[in-house]
Amino acid sequence: MxxxxxxxxxxxxxxxxxxxxxxxxxxxxxxxxxxxxxxxxxxxxxxxxxxxxxxxxxxxxxxxxxxxxxxxxxxxxxxxxxxxxxxxxxxxxxxxxxxxxxxxxxxxxxxxxxxxxxxxxxxxxxxxxxxxxxxxxxxxxxxxxxxxxxxxxxxxxxxxxxxxxxxxxxxxxxxxxxxxxxxxxxxxxxxxxxxxxxxxxxxxxxxxxxxxxxxxxxxxxxxxxxxxxxxxxxxxxxxxxxxxxxxxxxxxxxxxxxxxxxxxxxxxxxxxxxxxxxxxxxAPVQVIIIPIMKKDTEAEVRKKVEELKQRYPTTQALTLPVLWLAQEQFGYISEETMKYVATLLNVPFGHVLGVVSFYTMFHRKRVGKHHIEVCTNVSCMLRGSAEIAKRLERKLGIQMGETSQDNKWTLSEVECMGSCGSAPMVAIGEEYYENLSVDKLDK
Ligand code: FES
Structure with missing residues (x-):
């Protein structure tokens, strides 16, 4: 004021x-x-x-x-x-x-x-x-x-x-x-x-x-x-x-x-x-939890951001790798993290939000220890991804988008993950499981 x-x-x-x-x-x-x-x-x-x-x-x-x-x-x-x-x-x-x-x-x-x-x-x-x-x-x-x-x-x-x-x-x-x-x-x-x-x-x-x-x-x-x-x-x-x-x-x-x-x-x-x-x-917003990096890792993260800056032509283009770094730090991307990244890179908040919403690899909520992502895009859908999704929901006792109470499993529905040739597929963390079927899943 x-x-x-x-x-x-x-x-x-x-x-x-x-x-x-x-x-x-x-x-x-x-x-x-x-x-x-x-x-x-x-x-x-x-x-x-x-x-x-x-x-x-x-x-x-x-x-x-x-x-x-x-x-x-x-x-x-x-x-x-x-x-x-x-x-x-x-x-x-x-x-x-x-x-x-x-x-x-x-x-x-x-x-x-x-x-x-x-x-x-x-x-x-x-x-x-x-x-x-x-x-x-x-x-x-x-x-x-x-x-x-x-x-x-x-x-x-x-x-x-x-x-x-x-x-x-x-x-x-x-x-x-x-x-x-x-x-x-x-x-x-x-x-x-x-x-x-x-x-x-x-x-x-x-x-x-x-x-x-x-x-x-x-x-x-x-x-x-x-x-x-x-x-x-x-x-x-x-x-x-x-x-x-x-x-x-x-x-x-x-x-x-x-x-x-x-x-x-x-x-x-x-x-x-x-x-x-x-x-x-x-107050519509009563408390804001600001993610603070661990002291010893903050310098390291800042160094990584500086290194990334050399490799990307604009700060806008930097948004994606910096968000990825943030997700590695906090496990998910909260609204406060998005605000922090926007300030750090001096880009509009709307741009950061757009990137997070567009890429399914970014999690808006905390995910469990094992994150299962089921592709439901066209190729996977035609080859039975819906049955696989249903079986997983029943097996783990959670719905798509939910995390099990013991924080062990999170189930998410995602867009094409680039493995259409071996559809249907599911990713658990970094691992891809391809040419899946309900039977294979049970095994
Ligand atoms: S449609 Fe499922 S990986 Fe491409």
Whole structure:
């Protein structure tokens, strides 16, 4: 990192670029691509959140991403709050749709008409569901990766209760869940604030939002939980029948942890002047085992590499013999070894990976004392290599690609080994066994 964290705004942009957390080159303003480096961590965050919600009685669901216009307009405050930032789908192919459809900015108006169908009596309550999904909002303020984009990733939990007290208890439970996850597991401190009426969720009675302090001293709003009261249940007819035949509207809450935004807080809190830092549990790579050569052999290996350099015209061409040396040292080629070879020869990692993947003589996993390679290419296949492979699997009690528990045998399927004239053939280490048959194998 070239920019110290004190200059947080520039540091934020630099870490995103250097650690490849987000690709901003997607050609749609306000939309970004989240590559594996960040997506893997977000997936872990999703898993932790989903497990916690399910432990507290929420069930997973998936609702459509498109919401009919009439649903969105059913609750007047909600529509006033959300319509300015809704993306509308108005065409299918070249034809205009009869009714515009909103791309969900949040799912109350998709879910609650269904809740009205699902809830009849008190025994259907409480109803506690969640979904993990994307939502779309046409942000007009300047967008910032993970913090404010026009598409973001979140979980939304929606609950219905028979009484106001139960709904208020759920709001408290949402705050506790936030503490258990955000603070205790993600290491992100926050304080819940009750929002003033002008700043509450559109359609809610009250909103409680967790604010954290970012390294530049600015607040960032993280999950919020909303007491919806009976506002939506009245609009969508979410009610249950009492014993005397009368109806009571359900008391509702909703809770929305935005995973992409929490991820921004995660790497902003923990990252430092050297780059990314994650809590151990969140790190997609927690431990790297670096192969270190034995002291007395390191000099020897380096000498061999120097000798090889004289014989090969380019460092790219050197890759194969150097990998072979590495395999002799470690017994197999791990990802870390490939990285080491790439650095040693100053060639791209992709080139080293390509060589290892192409040549079957390189082992990606540790192999047993005796490595049996069965050629299954055309000539060997036509002359019975499949039967030989099956017999070996049965005899050794392992499948192709496996190593026996005592580490004695490894069985591999390989491409042509250049002995097609005496097919079928099998190699054990350096030895070739040719013109084989199942009978010969048994002997
Ligand atoms: S096909 Fe098996 S050695 Fe060539």
């Amino acid at each position: 070239n920019i110290p964290k004190e200059n947080f705004s520039e540091w934020y942009n630099e870490i995103i670029k250097e650690a490849k957390l987000c690709d901003l080159r997607y050609n749609l303003k306000g939309f970004v691509v989240i590559p594996p480096n960040a997506a893997q961590v977000m997936k872990i965050m999703y898993r932790i959140y989903e497990e916690a919600l399910e432990k507290k009685g929420h069930k997973p669901t998936y609702f459509p991403a498109l919401i009919p216009e009439r649903n969105l307009k059913a609750e007047s405050e909600h529509v006033a709050g959300f319509v300015p930032e809704v993306f509308w789908v108005t065409k299918a192919g070249t034809a205009d749709l009869e009714e515009p459809m909103a791309m969900r900015p949040t799912s109350e108006t998709a879910m609650y008409p269904m809740f009205a169908l699902w809830i009849n009596g008190k025994s259907d309550l409480p109803l506690k569901i969640y979904q993990s999904c994307q939502v779309w909002r046409h942000e007009t303020k300047a967008t910032k990766p993970f913090i404010r984009t026009r598409e973001f990733y979140w979980i939304e939990a929606h609950d219905v209760f028979a009484t106001e007290e139960e709904a208020l208890m759920q709001v408290r439970e949402d705050m506790e869940t936030t503490e258990e996850i955000l603070h205790q597991r993600f290491g992100i401190p926050f304080i819940f604030f009750k929002r003033p009426q002008w700043d509450k969720f559109a359609g809610a009675v009250d909103t409680y939002a967790a604010d954290t302090l970012m390294p530049d001293g600015k607040t960032l709003q993280l999950p919020s939980t909303h007491m919806l009261g009976q506002n939506f249940s009245k609009a969508f007819n979410v009610r249950y029948m009492n014993e005397d035949g009368s109806y009571t509207f359900g008391w509702q809450t909703c809770y929305g942890p935005a995973i992409s935004r929490i991820y921004a807080a995660l790497f902003s809190m923990h990252g430092d002047n050297k780059g990314l830092v994650y809590p151990f549990e969140m």
